[in-house]
Amino acid sequence: MYKMQNPKNIKKIDLTVPQAHAFINMKQKNYWEWGRGSGKSTGLAYGARKQVVQMPRASFFLVGATYSQILSRTLPSTIEGLEMFNLYQDVDYVVGRCGKKHGFDMPFQPPNQWNNIIHWSNGAIHQLVSLDNPNTGRGLNSYGGIGDEAALLDPEKLYNNVKTTNRAQKEIFKNCSMLGAEIYASSTPINKKGKWFTDIEEEAKKRPDLYYFSKSNAFWNPHIRKNWFDEMKAEAPSELLYNAEILNIRPKEITDGFYANLNPDKHYYTDHNNTYLETIGINLNKQGNFNSNQDNDVLHNEPLIVSLDFGVFNSLVVSQLNSNEYRVLNSMWVKSPKLLDDLFIEQFIPYYRPHQNKTIYLYGGHDGNNHLPNSHLTLFEQVRDLLTNHGWTVIIMSRGAAATHFDKYLLLNAMLKGQRNLPRIRINESNNSDLIIALERAEAVESLSGVDKNKKDERNKEFPQQHATHLTDAFDIPIVTMYNDLFKGSNAFASEFGIRIS
The missing domain is CATH 3.40.50.300 (P-loop containing nucleotide triphosphate hydrolases)
Structure with missing residues (x-):
């Protein structure tokens, strides 16, 4: 030199x-x-x-x-x-x-x-x-x-x-x-x-x-x-993140996981549009460049499945069906004082602005059907109106009461294991780092109904809520809504949603 x-x-x-x-x-x-x-x-x-x-x-x-x-x-x-x-x-x-x-x-x-x-x-x-x-x-x-x-x-x-x-x-x-x-x-x-x-x-x-x-x-x-x-x-x-990131202390492994069959080698993938990334090069972080154009796994002419978990901590998970795969494309979150509207306006809408088919199948907890205080709208309807004003068509898919944790546990682990009549779950590793940590750290506890998802971290204000079970709930809801009856032997939901499993 x-x-x-x-x-x-x-x-x-x-x-x-x-x-x-x-x-x-x-x-x-x-x-x-x-x-x-x-x-x-x-x-x-x-x-x-x-x-x-x-x-x-x-x-x-x-x-x-x-x-x-x-x-x-x-x-x-x-x-x-x-x-x-x-x-x-x-x-x-x-x-x-x-x-x-x-x-x-x-x-x-x-x-x-x-x-x-x-x-x-x-x-x-x-x-x-x-x-x-x-x-x-x-x-x-x-x-x-x-x-x-x-x-x-x-x-x-x-x-x-x-x-x-x-x-x-x-x-x-x-x-x-x-x-x-x-x-x-x-x-x-x-x-x-x-x-x-x-x-x-x-x-x-x-x-x-x-x-x-x-x-x-x-x-x-x-x-x-x-x-x-x-x-x-x-x-x-x-404390977990401080110990790992600052003190370099390795986290304790979760042995009794709710997603027991989750396997990084089998279920995680990366699929960037590198031609796009190479074109924008070192200007990646400039406003407007960081969007779904960089994702090679998105079917731009197909609807998006968006699932919500809401409260003081608001989160969403974006998915699509691609042949016989259920692909988890992305996940996003905000915490108080930011609200659910901020999650869509600041993150989801800018990121998916290039998406061609602006149709969303909207899922979430059944309490999203309750009317908001001082409003004639439910939470789902509020989200629908917000997205409609930005050019999206929203179809609300929430149905009745939520499935039990035991139902979720059986279905999700059957799908993760690879049961033949159900789609394979695949998770975009680059876009879902917090969701992946939450899935890997979600614990299963025995209960009178069989197995429950341990929610203790949601009640712990010191725990990072993006690594608690909020995102995992948003991950669960559309899968369970779409496939639980099929898993149990009924094709009622599959027929209603036009799902065909090869």
């Missing part, structure tokens, strides 16, 4: 003990389970810098779970971390284009396109690889790489799309300590899918010559201002 060779640009950077230990003990496989404020961005920037300085003109990977994640979170934090080492965008590197016209050297293997490339002035490149699009890593012959928010990565896709590309070597690099090195950093996972990341710790104990695993929290960081921890503890939605 030309700029780093200039003595005037030498900069002293104080490392934390975990950072220094990680840098000194760098292995071929490096996993850092570091909480917020522990210096992950600085550490990853140092790793990227060391790769580039040691191996000019070489190719590396920068991997994320989705292109959306890379553009909105990983890339900005990486750019900020690089500035700590006097490496600046459009000076030492360019993003999304070739730097040849700026006098940059060219890599050994120039890519066919540059829109997902960080091009360094000494010819090295980092290729942005999103695991939801295997084409982004196609043809890559890498000498190493980095991954942020690693607990979100799918380990099978990581192996197939990234790890297998880390095979390049040249005689001139044979003594480089970073040759083939991979660095993955993440705070501790709070859902089941991230468990693979923490499981690496045991592998590191068995093979310390190949693996380095580090755990740290922000108490090691002397640069955090004095009252930050007290503020984070006071403002944390729950």
Whole structure:
């Protein structure tokens, strides 16, 4: 790097003990389970810098779970971390284009396109690889790489799309300590899918010559201002999140789950419209860009199923039927002082503005049919009128009393298990992070009726309500309304709704 060779640009950077230990003990496989404020961005920037300085003109990977994640979170934090080492965008590197016209050297293997490339002035490149699009890593012959928010990565896709590309070597690099090195950093996972990341710790104990695993929290960081921890503890939605995100304490697993057959590998998916995301590129966060155009799983010419759970905490879940799959596309929520109207006006309506078929089948608890105080409208009718004023057609689908928790438990677990005469449940992982945590943490308790969903967290004001059972109720209602009679042997509801199960 030309700029780093200039003595005037030498900069002293104080490392934390975990950072220094990680840098000194760098292995071929490096996993850092570091909480917020522990210096992950600085550490990853140092790793990227060391790769580039040691191996000019070489190719590396920068991997994320989705292109959306890379553009909105990983890339900005990486750019900020690089500035700590006097490496600046459009000076030492360019993003999304070739730097040849700026006098940059060219890599050994120039890519066919540059829109997902960080091009360094000494010819090295980092290729942005999103695991939801295997084409982004196609043809890559890498000498190493980095991954942020690693607990979100799918380990099978990581192996197939990234790890297998880390095979390049040249005689001139044979003594480089970073040759083939991979660095993955993440705070501790709070859902089941991230468990693979923490499981690496045991592998590191068995093979310390190949693996380095580090755990740290922000108490090691002397640069955090004095009252930050007290503020984070006071403002944390729950002790669980404070412990996981700040203290790096792994959450206790739920053993008696209400959704006992929920399996991340079987039921979660990602399906972004990466062509759209690549077109808007680093402008992803500009107003109006972040909408349903980025979702490749939405049938834009088909109605949406919207289910509500309302109260002080208001939430909704958006779904669609797609052949023999019941797809949970999205979920949204607001808490007091914001109201249900705010949920639709600020989130749902802008996000689904590009949707072509503006028809909604509206579900929710049966108490939504009660008239509101000082109004002739029910809650459902109020929502219907609001959406109608924004160009939507709303069909209210709420029917009678709610099914028992035991009915829900039996039906949902039969569907999650894959009962043949019922559709398969699939959940968009990128758009339903809070719903997924709520589903995974919902507990089942025995009752006189059989099994109930434990609602204790809804009554706990200290618990983050987006991770309580509100969203799970919105998830349940349309499924149970549409399929419970079919599950029990009656096709009455299936006929009424025009449902055909192949």
